[in-house]
Amino acid sequence: AQKVTQAQTEISVVEKEDVTLDCVYETRDTTYYLFWYKQPPSGELVFLIRRNSFDEQNEISGRYSWNFQKSTSSFNFTITASQVVDSAVYFCALSEVWNAGNMLTFGGGTRLMVKP
Amino acid sequence: DAGVIQSPRHEVTEMGQEVTLRCKPISGHDYLFWYRQTMMRGLELLIYFNNNVPIDDSGMPEDRFSAKMPNASFSTLKIQPSEPRDSAVYFCASDHRGTGGPNTEAFFGQGTRLTVV
Numbered sequence: 001a002q003k004v005t006q007a008q009t010e011i012s013v014v015e016k017e018d019v020t021l022d023c024v025y026e027t028r029d030t031t032y033y034l035f036w037y038k039q040p041p042s043g044e045l046v047f048l049i050r051r052n053s054f055d056e057q058n059e060i061s062g063r064y065s066w067n068f069q070k071s072t073s074s075f076n077f078t079i080t081a082s083q084v085v086d087s088a089v090y091f092c093a094l095s096e097v098w099n100a101g102n103m104l105t106f107g108g109g110t111r112l113m114v115k116p
Numbered sequence: 117d118a119g120v121i122q123s124p125r126h127e128v129t130e131m132g133q134e135v136t137l138r139c140k141p142i143s144g145h146d147y148l149f150w151y152r153q154t155m156m157r158g159l160e161l162l163i164y165f166n167n168n169v170p171i172d173d174s175g176m177p178e179d180r181f182s183a184k185m186p187n188a189s190f191s192t193l194k195i196q197p198s199e200p201r202d203s204a205v206y207f208c209a210s211d212h213r214g215t216g217g218p219n220t221e222a223f224f225g226q227g228t229r230l231t232v233v
């Protein structure tokens with residue numbers, strides 16, 4: 001069965017610091033998708049990125065970057081020069097292709113607090 | 117498209133009452149998911165539908181929970197009778213599977229915060 005682990009339950013940083021959120025997953029499938037979602041204090045789930053298991057290239061989007069390493073089953077998320085508005089709970093999730101639709105298994109989430 | 121629409125946004129009910137949560141998926145999406153978020157268990161999938169047919173309801177906690185999708189634009193999640201431990205945020209999500217696999221993401225509604233007192 002699939003599993004997603006986010007070992008860091010809470011991280012606190014000062015604005016402008018870089019921060020990395022860890023995500024480790026387990027799956028028996030060779031084809032799967034990995035996601036990151038952001039949940040700000042308002043409660044909605046905001047999609048950040050989707051990566052398929054065949055694409056191990058790292059991705060950068062503005063201050064956000066993602067490091068996918070199949071060898072260690074990790075999909076880590078780095079925020080560069082963090083800002084107060086980055087304060088939120090961040091979820092890593094996994095979807096296996098056989099599920100057809102994006103039936104997501106979520107990690108427990110990491111609460112990021114960015115202090116001014 | 118307005119996105120996935122859930123109603124109500126907040127619901128407070130007394131233990132033993134019936135509660136119905138509603139979801140309107142994005143037009144054209146053929147998959148619909150109900151998730152529940154609690155402090156203890158995090159985000160967990162309750163049930164999902166494909167083309168209005170329930171495919172996997174193994175996450176539904178007990179018989180008090182039921183979900184329906186009478187047509188492509190509407191789904192309900194019902195709890196009868198409700199209990200305080202059902203208090204949670206319930207999310208509905210939808211997506212579409214193309215020929216090559218799932219669409220880019222599952223689109224989530226704003227959620228319904230349920231409080232059972």
